[in-house]
Amino acid sequence: MSKRNRCLNLFLALLFFAAPIACAAQAAIGVSIRIAPPALPVYTQPPCPTPGYLWTPGYWAYATSGYYWVPGVWVAPPHPGLLWTPPYWGLAGGVYAFHAGYWGPHVGFYGGINYGFGYGGIGFAGGAWAGSVFRYNTAVVNVNTTVIHDTYVNRTVINNTVVNRTSFNGPGGVAVQPNVQERMAMNEQHFQPTANQFSHQQTASQDRSQWASSNGGRPGTTAMNSVNGARFNQQGRIAQGVASGQLNARETGRLENQEARTNQEIRQDRQANGGRLSSQERQQIRQQQNRTSRHIYNQKHDAQHAPR
Numbered sequence: 001m002s003k004r005n006r007c008l009n010l011f012l013a014l015l016f017f018a019a020p021i022a023c024a025a026q027a028a029i030g031v032s033i034r035i036a037p038p039a040l041p042v043y044t045q046p047p048c049p050t051p052g053y054l055w056t057p058g059y060w061a062y063a064t065s066g067y068y069w070v071p072g073v074w075v076a077p078p079h080p081g082l083l084w085t086p087p088y089w090g091l092a093g094g095v096y097a098f099h100a101g102y103w104g105p106h107v108g109f110y111g112g113i114n115y116g117f118g119y120g121g122i123g124f125a126g127g128a129w130a131g132s133v134f135r136y137n138t139a140v141v142n143v144n145t146t147v148i149h150d151t152y153v154n155r156t157v158i159n160n161t162v163v164n165r166t167s168f169n170g171p172g173g174v175a176v177q178p179n180v181q182e183r184m185a186m187n188e189q190h191f192q193p194t195a196n197q198f199s200h201q202q203t204a205s206q207d208r209s210q211w212a213s214s215n216g217g218r219p220g221t222t223a224m225n226s227v228n229g230a231r232f233n234q235q236g237r238i239a240q241g242v243a244s245g246q247l248n249a250r251e252t253g254r255l256e257n258q259e260a261r262t263n264q265e266i267r268q269d270r271q272a273n274g275g276r277l278s279s280q281e282r283q284q285i286r287q288q289q290n291r292t293s294r295h296i297y298n299q300k301h302d303a304q305h306a307p308r
Contacts, residue, residue: 091170
C-alpha cells in the first residue's frame with residue numbers, strides 16, 4: 001500500500017470515529033458512498049473472554065480499497081454503565097452515508113440492522129448493567145459460565161423471524177425510522193469508540209482478507225474474542241480458498257454446510273440447556289470444529305480446483 005493510500009485510509013478511519021469524546025447529539029456521519037455495502041456475513045460469536053466486556057458486532061467500513069469488514073469483537077466500555085450503539089449505513093438521495101457507533105447510557109438507533117447476538121435491530125437484549133456489574137443474557141450471547149457467573153436467561157427476546165442480512169437502512173434495505181426511545185437515546189451524552197476499537201478498525205482496513213474486493217463479501221476474519229485476540233475464522237479460510245481457486249463450488253458448499261451444522265448444533269444445545277453448554281458439549285463442538293479445520297486444509301490442498 002502506498003504512503004498516499006495509507007494516509008488517505010487513516011483520514012477515512014478518523015471520519016468513521018468522528019464523534020466527539022462526549023457530546024449530546026446523534027453520532028456524526030462519516031463518509032458517503034454511492035455503492036451499497038455487501039450483505040452481513042453469517043458467523044459464530046466467540047465466547048466473552050472476561051467479565052465486563054461487551055459485544056460490538058462486526059460491520060462494513062470503507063477505505064481507498066473499498067468496503068472492508070471490521071470483525072465483531074468483545075471490548076471493555078469506557079466505563080461501567082455504558083452500552084454500545086453499533087454503526088450503520090443509511091441510504092438517502094442515492095448516497096450511502098456511514099453513521100458512526102458510540103457509547104452511551106442507552107442504545108440508540110442503528111438503522112434497524114439485525115446484527116444478531118442481542119442486536120436484533122432495536123435496542124440490545126444481550127445483557128444489562130446491575131450497578132457496576134454487567135449481567136449477560138446467555139440466551140443470545142456466548143458466555144463461558146464457568147468463567148463468568150453474572151448471567152441470566154431470557155428467551156423472549158430471541159428474534160425468530162427470517163434473518164435479514166441487509167447491511168444498510170433505507171430504500172431497498174431496512175426501511176425503519178427511530179422510535180421514541182431511540183430518539184431520546186440519540187440526544188443523550190455520547191462517548192466515542194475506545195482506542196482499542198479504533199486500533200481494531202485500523203488493523204482490519206490494512207488486511208486484504210477483509211476487503212470485499214478480495215473476498216467477495218466473505219471476510220477472512222469475521223469475529224474475534226478480543227482486540228488482537230483469537231480469530232474465529234473458519235468461514236474466512238473457506239472464503240480465502242474460494243478467492244484463490246483452491247476450492248471448487250462443490251467443495252465450498254460441502255464445507256459451508258458442515259460449518260452451518262456445527263453452528264446450528266451450538267444454538268440448539270444452548271436453547272435446550274438454559275443458554276449453557278456442558279463440558280461434554282463443548283468438547284464435542286471443539287472436535288467438530290477441528291474436524292472442519294482439517295477438512296478445509298485437505299480440500300484446499302487436493303488436486304481439485306475451481307475453473308479459471
